[in-house]
Amino acid sequence: xxxxxxxxxxxxxxxxxxxxxxxxxxxxxxxxxxxxxxxxxxxxxxxxxxxxxxxxxxxxxxxxxxxxxxxxxxxxxxxxxxxxxxxxxxxxxxxxxxxxxxxxxxxxxxxxxxxxxxxxxxxxxxxxxxxxxxxxxxxxxxxxxxxxxxxxxxxxxxxxxxxxxxxxxxxxxxxxxxxxxxxx
Amino acid sequence: xxxxxxxxxxxxxxxxxxxxxxxxxxxxxxxxxxxxxxxxxxxxxxxxxxxxxxxxxxxxxxxxxxxxxxxxxxxxxxxxxxxxxxxxxxxxxxxxxxxxxxxxxxxxxx
Numbered sequence: 001x002x003x004x005x006x007x008x009x010x011x012x013x014x015x016x017x018x019x020x021x022x023x024x025x026x027x028x029x030x031x032x033x034x035x036x037x038x039x040x041x042x043x044x045x046x047x048x049x050x051x052x053x054x055x056x057x058x059x060x061x062x063x064x065x066x067x068x069x070x071x072x073x074x075x076x077x078x079x080x081x082x083x084x085x086x087x088x089x090x091x092x093x094x095x096x097x098x099x100x101x102x103x104x105x106x107x108x109x110x111x112x113x114x115x116x117x118x119x120x121x122x123x124x125x126x127x128x129x130x131x132x133x134x135x136x137x138x139x140x141x142x143x144x145x146x147x148x149x150x151x152x153x154x155x156x157x158x159x160x161x162x163x164x165x166x167x168x169x170x171x172x173x174x175x176x177x178x179x180x181x182x183x184x
Numbered sequence: 185x186x187x188x189x190x191x192x193x194x195x196x197x198x199x200x201x202x203x204x205x206x207x208x209x210x211x212x213x214x215x216x217x218x219x220x221x222x223x224x225x226x227x228x229x230x231x232x233x234x235x236x237x238x239x240x241x242x243x244x245x246x247x248x249x250x251x252x253x254x255x256x257x258x259x260x261x262x263x264x265x266x267x268x269x270x271x272x273x274x275x276x277x278x279x280x281x282x283x284x285x286x287x288x289x290x291x292x293x294x
Contacts, residue, residue, distance in 0.1 A: 118251045121271050126251075129258040163270070174258050174294070182260045183267055 093141040100137065100160040105145060108153075112142040127152060128165035128181035129174075135161035154179075206249030207272040211282035213238040217292075218284050232257060232293035248275055261290040 090111050098106040112123035112134055120142035124134035127144045132152025134144040138160060145153050154167045165183045172180040213235050220226070226234065235253070243250040252271050256264050265286045272280035 117246065119248050119271075119275055121274050122248060122251045122255065125255045125259070125267065125271070129255050168260065178258050180260060181258055183263055 090141065093137070093139045094143065096139050097137040097141055097143050097160075101158060105156075108147065109143050109145050112144050115144070124165050125181070125183075128167055128183070129178045131167050131171065131179050133158075133164065133166040135164040138162055205272075205276060206243050206247045207252075207268070207276065207280055207282075209242060210235070210239060210249050210253055210268075211285055214282065214285040214288055217288060221288075228291055228293055231288065231291065235292060256289075257293040261293070264289045264292075 090113060094109070094111055098109050101109060112120045112127060115123040115127060118126065121136070124136070124142045124144065127134040130152060131154045132144050132146070133154060133156040134142060135158045136142050137158075145156050145158075147153055154171060155169055156166070158164065163183065165181055167179040167181045174180055216238070217226075217231060217234055220234065221231075239250050239253050249272070252268055256267050259267055268285065268289070269280060269282075
């Protein structure tokens, strides 16, 4: 199930942007053909986990009236299941990341996934451009750190990382609250 | 469990590699920039504006490629291409590259 959750985390925006071919393949796979509007709960789920966007009434109607075999329930159940799987997977990884750092920093380390609706890797760059340190742990999770006042920390040195983004030190303002950042 | 099985079936064949993606579109914009530079000189800022206008006009605000472009302009210039490449590769799950972007991006934007 972890791989499934990772697919959602990594592809969330791609899924949203190319949902038409995904929908076609998804329906073919489960042996269903439908003329006109094509959809899959996976697309809704991805949209929900990224943007909180729920399927419209037509989607729910088609889904609920047997498009997927008649035994499927409301879309909210599907999105709930998916979100729970993703969140659980991320929490497990976050624990590992936190345990790789000194105890005094652990509670301030957070997943970049929750920073904005963009994919985690892009959020990491955004955080660095705003003056924070973000890094990818060897388990694949992108994280960042704040201080106790929830402010980004520009010069944190994680003990374990695959990739790290942070502002150039000393800070170089680029205007509009942004800073020059670097990646390694 | 029924829902999980359906969702797994839907996600297993993710066709992310087959569709034209927004990172490729930005690569195309650098092709246009490359051709334009044969006809006239442009400053770093003008080059960034050239690409940014095409990105804004054609890519959705939620596009990962658009978001990557918007933030990578704040990166150290010589590191920009590798950042775009690694981000695209991570999201597309296939090695992504764009030679013309590699040629110009470090001299695009301040």
